[in-house]
Amino acid sequence: MSRFVTVVIIFQIALSAFAQFEVKGRLINSKGEGVEFATIKVFTENSDFVKGTTTDSLGFYLLEFKHKGIFKVQLSSLSYKPFEFTLVVSKPLLEAPDIPLEDKTTELENITIVGGNMVRQDNHLLITPDKMAVKHSFSAYQLLDNLKLPGFDVQPNSGSVTLFDKNVSLYIDGEPADYNLVKNLRSKDIEKIEYHDVPTGRYSNDYAAINFITRKFQFGGYANLMGQQNIGHLNGTYEAYTQLGLNETRLHVMGGYTMWDMARSSTNTSEWFNFPDSPVSREDLNRGGRTSRDLEYGQLRVSSNNQLRQISVSASMVHNYSTKNRNSELKYSEPYNTSELSNSVSKSNMASPSLSIFSYFNLPNNQFFYFNGSGSYTHNHNKNTYSANNKPLIYGATENYYYIFADMTYGKSFKHRNSIEFAIVESYTNSSIDYTGEYSSWQHLWHSETLIFAGYRQKFSKFSIYARPGLSLKYSRVHRQELIAENGPRLYIEGIYRPTAFQQLKASAAFGNSAVSIAKLSDAERPVDFLTTIRGNPGLKPNMLLQTYNLNYSTQFGRCSAAADITYNRTQDAPITDYYFDNGKLIESYISGNDENINSYVSLSWNANKSFRLNVTGNHIHTWTKAANKYELDHFSANINASYYWRDFMVNITASTPKKSPLYWGYTKMPATYGLTLNWNHKNWSASAWITNPFNHIKTSRKFTTPSYNSFVRTIQTRSGFVKITYTFDFGKKIQHTGIDKVNTSTNTLVL
Template structure:
């Protein structure tokens, strides 16, 4: 009996030893200079490549893997700029310090590993989001892969492969550091995507970007890839057609992508309520009852790219982009009623034909220097050409009461030049500074019974410097920028010139691997658009005239925000609040002039917004189901020179993703996020989307529905002006219960190589033409 007790005790001790959780840690350094390397992806796998856990090295190059069971493992270390290293750990039974691990320098390395379990690592300036095997298995491109990840504030429309930000703001899409457009993201194969770097706190080098999504991908050395992504409405003429391809030969890469998007609707109409208080004391209240009319447009985008990797430390690329939109019909028709006398009614027609073309040439050069230094030069030339023709008529039987014809021809030329220098120091500290200058010239012709020819010059100069450092658990970033805005219109004796100094500060405190708190404050410059500055006018209807204001001044914007994040296991939460203050903001205003109401813009007193948002995410559950919910509120305070308004908007967004074997199901609902600016409320979309997909190898097919549970689709806009207010509801019947079919096919050939990542990209999308419609 005594021997049996001893045997049981010894067995328990042995079992306790083997059940003990162990720790694996180490420090990653560069083999070239022995400096610590941060943001290295450290992945622990079993011998059969099953994911166990993963972390990223900190600013000192350290990593720590906790709560590991004894056994046989493989450690995989990968990072941009270094060759991936594999370390075999056989029969590990106790806490292990691997000491210094040296990665061989390869300035163009982009290799990575496939992770079998979802992983997200938070850093002060970004999140490193690794796609899981499950997410890649059900995705065919970079857009629907992002949809599966459910990142904070990112809205993915799987029906037409669009990516946006909840609440608006500038979203920058990048591939290996280079700014890309949505069609280039569609061309990415999920198997080539190592990770997505999610910058929800971008630095000054990104300008006014709200969020930056940088896809870190593998690149082919020889061979390339080709593919297509097609979506087509079943019960409506709605389509998205994409074809793309890329071929590599030695040090050169050739790429081409083309997108075509036709739309043809016959169920578009609007209902409108208007109130006019004229200078003679009369008050007119009328209602527009819309009738189904025709809406047709045709969008197309072409990208042609050539890049040369002359050495592992240099990259040159030239990209030609052609954007175009032809809108031959955007027609409204209906009847206008006098609210006080319904027998007083007239027929109304409001038809707009519009087209624009935007070719651009982008030249880029990057040179990596010794000691973690980088130089970037970028030059972009753009030509914007826009044509617009609007007819507005009010008639009674055969008598024409109002007949308005507006013709606009706009030509704008712009040149953007940028230079950036970056230097990485030890312990994660970094310094960057740069210069950007934009010079533009526009020549616009307005014909509406009066002939207006406007010639305008505009210049924007932006100089910035930013430093990033760390004190224990506190990461900080301080930046300072100087902006210069210049504007002149020919024939106008006045010119505008303004200088401003814009500081930015970020404090990021990491409580643990599961939570952090971040505070950000910044001042940035806002400049008037060329269309608002035009010394011209356009007739809107029988009572209203839209007029530009060449006396507009640039103004400063002040913003502060606080973010708290907590995540553990399958649970994730993000709590965010912000305050915006913009004194002298350029906002709309209206005033009486005879029996006409003049719509214009002016520097008003101030605009303020208080915002709050909470995001909750759970999943994946059973490696199949993922749920996400976001709720928030925006409170607006708009104070003009002659008005004061407040408005509060509550909203929510919810998503669910379910995957089983080769099938995936996606559901999404968004309630209206409404924006209030000046005296105008711009309504958001209240939409639902439902889709089912099946994937086999490189082919994915699916069916989906847009607003499947409603019989109509509308967007509501309002204006609260005391002289001329309105409440407009715009409808497109085809957008309700619209059924879609989709097909994606993407394949590649050739071996992989490691490509240098591009840092910046610029574009000019402002045509400088004043709008002619309501």
């Protein structure tokens, strides 16, 4: 007896009962190919036969109805399991998303059509991007932003993707991806988007994941040429990317250059040093400065993918050179009662080659094996010169930094709707630092962390439960100090309840530990100026205990979708900034303490019509910090993101209320901001222009309050806009764009 799966399609636009109603769609197999000549039968709720039809040679079908109503639809085809769904029709034309038919040798997951372009496939949503969203975007980031998923904050220009302020992992065809080449993934090459709101399998280490599924072609390639320029300042980025493919093999090559030479943002600081004998206040007034930066990066990557396995190897190189120069006037209160001019110059030179390997194997009997490994070497050299009244203070550091990461996961699914997985994750860092200047020293630090997990998931009709116990093995050592071993259990538990086809409630809890940065555990010192020094603290507790509780709800109704999220976090023995005095100087160091916060969000998205889309999100945060002192922060903020499409143009408007971000003993305040983006896409050309707060400067502030030291920092950011132009062209026959290349333009360091 075939196993029936209910598919519910609900539409809420009331029309006349005399109108003609049509439902268009497509049946596909597990490979995404159309199922030809499949039989489709339509029945009333009472099982009376209404009509029948078949799919064409490409798997497409058309159902016509003379009136609204609720119907049962049965699908059948040779070599595929029968499939039944309930259809609620109330609008004249429905373009239903693709419906996958299960091969008779495999088990079909729960499938629910929850909207015009979304299909719930067990623990993720399968999204078919609509034509307007694709037309008015060039990159994958722009396409994701156009979808206006509730709770998501997508910044296409910087590559930031968060869900309720938590990072979202990005994949392309199941392989990890990052900003530098995801932006070269063209939206017109994206066929589907998987939104893993309940990550499992290869995504089980993620809070949430987006997987871009690309179109498949056999031979050819394409290239992208991009130039981005700041208006009003010498600041630009220029990139070239090309991809060439033959059958299963893909070759990816990219290179880029970024230059930056512009006036620094104006920063003025008021400080109060509460020395026991004689308190001193200082005003640090900006008197000009400049920042220059040159960044070069490139990558070569080879991949080979088929239905049974995915393998890729990539090598990349990043070089970054920067100089920062700032002039200021320092005004001291009694007992100094003086004023002096100061200058600070910071120069850094960093180079980092890296190598990464990715593989994924589909094994027999519903099994898989996943491996993701990477290694990098970074050489950092920086020199800092601070002078006041022509008295120099020179210090610097040269570092050799090594990093190795490996993640291995095995999983298996069973016929009783349950599955297991086992994972081992290893990360290793090794840093050798030579500090020069007034406080010369040599530091050698290394840290190793091994995580071992076992997961079990069980699904019921409307419920599913997941448990992932594990063990953390951490070892670290700072030169001339004892070996630190911190081992402890970890546990993640999750429950999912879907009361209807359009609602999901998720509750989860996580318990574990995390290592304090070994740089903070060292006894190294770094002078800041003639009054302040940064110093590590070997007496810190090296292990933090973590607790997280989360409740999340999402729903859809008509053209709207909404989500709500509340999270409680507690970190015990966190390294919290601490201030004290030693030998006539203020020492900025660290002390073990507790940090707690409650974050709550409500987000609403509205696809009003083909031309207008809107997202509104509100956030409330309450934090507690307790170490030598206590501090609390309570704050509410909101933001809005609206897009309007017209012909080849898109106008995007963003706005947000003032926002405070906690800093243990204080906060950083961002004022109300508003931004305007104008996009133009036509054939092979794409142009974007954007600006934030065009009519006033963005003035940020930072307030810090402790018994020993208080400060108030105000920064007036440089006002500017950007223009970006991208040209793309195909050569040969267009192919699949997997675009998983990873060029990480950041470099690692453990310098204090």
